Amino acid sequence: xxxxxxxxxxxxxxxxxxxxxxxxxxxxxxxxxxxxxxxxxxxxxxxxxxxxxxxxxxxxxxxxxxxxxxxxxxxxxxxxxxxxxxxxxxxxxxxxxxxxxxxxxxxxxxxxxxxxxxxxxxxxxxxxxxxxxxxxxxxxxxxxxxxxxxxxxxxxxxxxx
Amino acid sequence: xxxxxxxxxxxxxxxxxxxxxxxxxxxxxxxxxxxxxxxxxxxxxxxxxxxxxxxxxxxxxxxxxxxxxxxxxxxxxxxxxxxxxxxxxxxxxxxxxxxxxxxxxxxxxxxxxxxxxxxxxxxxxxxxxxxxxxxxxxxxxxxxxxxxxxxxxxxxxxxxxxxxxxxxxxxxxxxxxxxxxxxxxxxxxxxxxxxxxxxxxxxxxxxxxxxxxxxxxxxxxxxxxxxxxxxxxxxxxxxxxxxxxxxxxxxxxxxxxxxxxxxxxxxxxxxxxxxxxxxxxxxxxxxxxxxxxxxxxxxxxxxxxxxxxxxxxxxxxxxxxxxxxxxxxxxxxxxxxxxxxxxxxxxxxxxxxxxxxxxxxxxxxxxxxxxxxxxxxxxxxxxxxxxxxxxxxxxxxxxxxxxxxxxxxxxxxxxxxxxx
Numbered sequence: 001x002x003x004x005x006x007x008x009x010x011x012x013x014x015x016x017x018x019x020x021x022x023x024x025x026x027x028x029x030x031x032x033x034x035x036x037x038x039x040x041x042x043x044x045x046x047x048x049x050x051x052x053x054x055x056x057x058x059x060x061x062x063x064x065x066x067x068x069x070x071x072x073x074x075x076x077x078x079x080x081x082x083x084x085x086x087x088x089x090x091x092x093x094x095x096x097x098x099x100x101x102x103x104x105x106x107x108x109x110x111x112x113x114x115x116x117x118x119x120x121x122x123x124x125x126x127x128x129x130x131x132x133x134x135x136x137x138x139x140x141x142x143x144x145x146x147x148x149x150x151x152x153x154x155x156x157x158x159x160x161x
Numbered sequence: 162x163x164x165x166x167x168x169x170x171x172x173x174x175x176x177x178x179x180x181x182x183x184x185x186x187x188x189x190x191x192x193x194x195x196x197x198x199x200x201x202x203x204x205x206x207x208x209x210x211x212x213x214x215x216x217x218x219x220x221x222x223x224x225x226x227x228x229x230x231x232x233x234x235x236x237x238x239x240x241x242x243x244x245x246x247x248x249x250x251x252x253x254x255x256x257x258x259x260x261x262x263x264x265x266x267x268x269x270x271x272x273x274x275x276x277x278x279x280x281x282x283x284x285x286x287x288x289x290x291x292x293x294x295x296x297x298x299x300x301x302x303x304x305x306x307x308x309x310x311x312x313x314x315x316x317x318x319x320x321x322x323x324x325x326x327x328x329x330x331x332x333x334x335x336x337x338x339x340x341x342x343x344x345x346x347x348x349x350x351x352x353x354x355x356x357x358x359x360x361x362x363x364x365x366x367x368x369x370x371x372x373x374x375x376x377x378x379x380x381x382x383x384x385x386x387x388x389x390x391x392x393x394x395x396x397x398x399x400x401x402x403x404x405x406x407x408x409x410x411x412x413x414x415x416x417x418x419x420x421x422x423x424x425x426x427x428x429x430x431x432x433x434x435x436x437x438x439x440x441x442x443x444x445x446x447x448x449x450x451x452x453x454x455x456x457x458x459x460x461x462x463x464x465x466x467x468x469x470x471x472x473x474x475x476x477x478x479x480x481x482x483x484x485x486x487x488x489x490x491x492x493x494x495x496x497x498x499x500x501x502x503x504x505x506x507x508x509x510x511x512x513x514x515x516x517x518x519x520x521x522x523x524x525x526x527x528x529x530x531x532x533x534x535x536x537x538x539x540x541x542x543x544x545x546x547x548x549x550x551x552x553x554x555x556x557x558x559x560x561x562x563x564x565x566x567x568x569x570x571x572x573x574x575x576x577x578x579x580x581x
Contacts, residue, residue, distance in 0.1 A: 011349055011440060015546040019553075020525040024228060024235035026202040026302075038548040058350040061383065062546060063525070064285040065199065066301035087354050087385055088285060088299055095303035152303050153210045 001128065002050045002078055005043065006112035010056035012039060012082075014063040014089065018071040031067055032074025049076035052118070054110050056082060059100075060089025069096045079118060081106050081125070081136075094143050097151035101125075103136045110134075120144070163415025165321040166388050167356040170296040170412055174279045182320035182419075190220075190308050192273055194282030196264050197225035201242040203283065203306040215250045216312030222273050223247045224256040226263050227521040232528040262493030262519040265289040265377060265463035269369070270493055272403040276391050277410035281308055286463050286543065288379045291388040292372040293395055294411060298386050319356045319385045322347075323420040326361035328429030333578035335473070336371035337465060337541065337561035339363065340378045341434040342426055345444035353383035355421065358414065363428035364389060369398040370469040377464045378543050381441040390414065435539070435574055436559035439547050447564060447576045456536040458483065458569035459550070460562050461490025461517075462524040465541035468499045470562040475505040477566040477580045478512040484572030487514040488530040490522055514569070526550050532557075539568040 016039040018031055025031065036043035036053070053072070059082035060068060069092050072080065080093070081101040093100040099120055103109065110116065114129040123138035139147065149155040164172065164179060172180045174188035195203075200223070207213050215221060225243060228236035247255040256267060265286050268274055274290045280297035281287060283305040290297035298316075300308070308314050324343055330336075344351075357379045364372065372389050379387025389395075391411045399409070434444040460466070460474050471491060489509050491497035497519055500506045509516050523530030524542040532538055532551030537558065540550065545557035560568070563577035570580070 013544075013546045015526070015544070015549050019548050020227075020527055021531075023198050023525075023527075024233060024239060026205070026239075038553045058353070058383065061349060062285065062544060064283060064287075064299040064301050066202065066303060067198075069301075084350065084353065086350070086383060088301060088380075091304065092301035095301060153206055153212075153306060156307070157210050157212070 001115050001117060002052055003048060004052050004054050004110045004112065004114045004116055005047065006054040006107055006110055007039060008056065008107045011058045011061050012055045013061045014065050014068040017060065017068040018065065023065060023067055026067060026070065028070040028074035031071040035071040035075040044075055047075055047077060050078040052079045052081055052116065053077055054081045054106050056107055057084045059085050061086035064088045066092045066096065069093055069098050073098055081110065094139070094146055095152040097147050097149065099139065099147050101136050103134065162419060163417040165356065165358060165414045165418040166294055166390060166412045167296055167321055167358070167386060168318060170277055170279060171316065171318050173277065173410070180318045182318050184318045185315055186318060187313055187315050188279050190281055190312050190314060191278035192280040193221045193308050194264050194268060194280065194284065194287060195221060195223045196227060196284060197229060197236070197239050197243050198227045199283030199302045199305060201239045202302040203309060204242060204246045206303065206306045207310055212310050215309050218251045219253045221252050221309065222254040222268055223252050224261045224264050224267055225258065226261060227525065228527050229261055229520055230258060230518060260494055263463045263466055263521055266467055266492035266496065269293065269373065270402060270495055275399070275403065275406070275409035276395065277412050281314060285380045286377050288384065288387050289373050289377040289463060291376040291379065291386050292369060294388065294391040296386055296388070299380065319354055320421040321356040321358050322352050323423040324357055324359045325423065325425045326359060326363035327425055327427050328363055329366060330363055330428050331431065333563060333581050334431050334433055335561040335563060336367055336374045338431055338434045339426065339428060340375045341436050341441070341444040341559065342431055344378065344382050344442045346424060346426065347382050349381060349440055349442045350383040352379065355384055357382060357384045357387045359387065359389045368469055369394060370467040374464055378441065381543060433561060433564045433577060435564060436545055438545050438556040438558065441543065441545060441559060447574065451574050451576055453574045454537065455485055455539045455558070455568055455573055457485055457530065457532065457538040458487040458565050459523055459530055459538055459540040459542065460565050461492060462521065462542040463492065464543045465562050466490055466492030466496065468496045470541065471496060471500050471505050474562045474566040475508040477563060477577060478570065479508045481512055481570050483513045483569040485569060487569040488523065489514050489516045491516070491519055493519050523550050539565045539574060541565050
């Protein structure tokens with residue numbers, strides 16, 4: 001069971017996910033200490049392994065820094081659920097083996113603190129708190145394979161075409 | 162069905178006769194831009210996976226810029242990793258400190274950008290190079306690693322949006338005001354996943370420097386790339402800047418090319434804009450927001466740190482004094498040298514500004530001009546997100562070099578037109 005941390009905000013950007021003042025390192029554990037710091041300084045303390053972040057439209061806009069995904073992974077965030085994602089962030093997620101879930105009206109369907117369970121392959125979020133199941137369009141098979149392999153480079157290494 | 166410039170470049174790079182939006186293509190990469198924040202992780206990933214090779218050391222351009230000169234021990238370590246790798250791989254175009262500059266100003270200036278080519282870089286503002294009728298986009302470190310090793314990347318061909326920049330810019334209104342007006346019109350995700358193609362008469366009077374300010378901020382509307390067609394202004398710039406490889410292919414959009422949306426901007430009726438905190442789409446006419454007190458002015462970055470920007474700022478500051486901290490950051494060593502040769506540096510000094518070495522610096526809250534809690538900065542940069550230039554409770558107001566210079570003099574947001 002994972003807890004949802006809901007931010008009723010659109011355009012949550014990469015500067016909020018990991019401020020540039022911490023980009024002098026690419027160590028995920030170091031970055032994780034500052035994950036979401038400029039949006040919610042308490043996030044790192046309350047996030048349990050596997051918890052998810054929920055946001056509005058255009059999540060991850062701004063910089064191409066993959067550090068944003070590494071910070072989320074380092075903080076043991078399980079997934080991000082948002083109405084839409086910015087393009088580079090979305091691609092970086094898949095490349096890092098991190099699942100971005102596109103869900104319409106995400107912040108209306110999930111409340112802060114809701115306990116949820118996600119079936120990534122069939123595309124169902126089971127909101128235990130609200131007692132409802134919400135469908136989302138799962139990633140295409142090739143992207144699920146990349147995510148399962150732990151990212152694009154590992155995927156290439158394991159499955160030379 | 163005809164094709165757009167972007168589609169034609171993808172068809173060429175993927176070895177296909179034609180492509181259409183939505184097609185997945187495996188494209189050959191012509192140039193890769195590498196800097197100090199996103200490239201060291203890419204190098205480490207390749208080493209870790211045992212695929213430690215580069216596809217072509219002559220087509221990778223390396224310049225430290227974000228934290229250069231090194232701002233602390235950790236960034237010095239990043240520079241060391243970049244330096245060791247660049248030397249080990251025999252990277253031909255490696256700009257070390259003294260020749261290093263803000264990447265998106267440096268690459269065109271040093272002749273690495275050609276029409277019709279595919280350029281990627283580990284930086285979101287890589288879309289700048291589309292001003293040269295090229296396809297260019299920003300990528301993360303994993304994609305960068307894959308591109309460095311293979312010289313190829315897969316792309317989904319984006320649908321194109323046409324932006325018709327009608328009319329002629331009034332006095333005191335610049336290309337920065339145009340792109341802020343465009344982003345205000347469509348929003349920060351108004352061109353998500355799309356190509357933004359800019360056309361129209363207002364471009365006729367814009368230098369390549371001015372045009373690069375427009376394509377630079379395509380990412381602030383969520384776009385994959387921004388592109389401007391080739392003309393005699395493009396050619397004149399290339400004639401003056403291309404060095405070792407001077408041939409290139411010019412693609413033009415077909416008259417019957419398909420655009421998902423067309424947006425018209427009447428440039429003749431624009432006035433200087435200021436994007437208020439905390440989104441680049443919050444453009445407000447300067448006449449509405451003039452008078453708001455500022456603590457700092459920052460003139461530089463890949464958006465507005467080129468020589469033309471320096472000249473505009475100096476023209477306004479000449480013989481005047483700045484009322485607030487004012488930081489001038491020429492984007493490349495060449496721009497820096499031109500500031501000295503043209504005596505712009507004297508103007509800045511006499512006005513009370515500080516002139517820094519080329520760096521991305523404070524634009525992204527790195528160093529060289531960080532804001533304290535509650536401070537406000539009028540800046541010629543590209544993002545005004547929460548905490549972008551410092552404390553999470555500081556504020557960034559995006560504007561043209563003219564507006565930033567006028568605001569520096571008055572110590573508050575000011576209309577530059579009275580100084581021109």
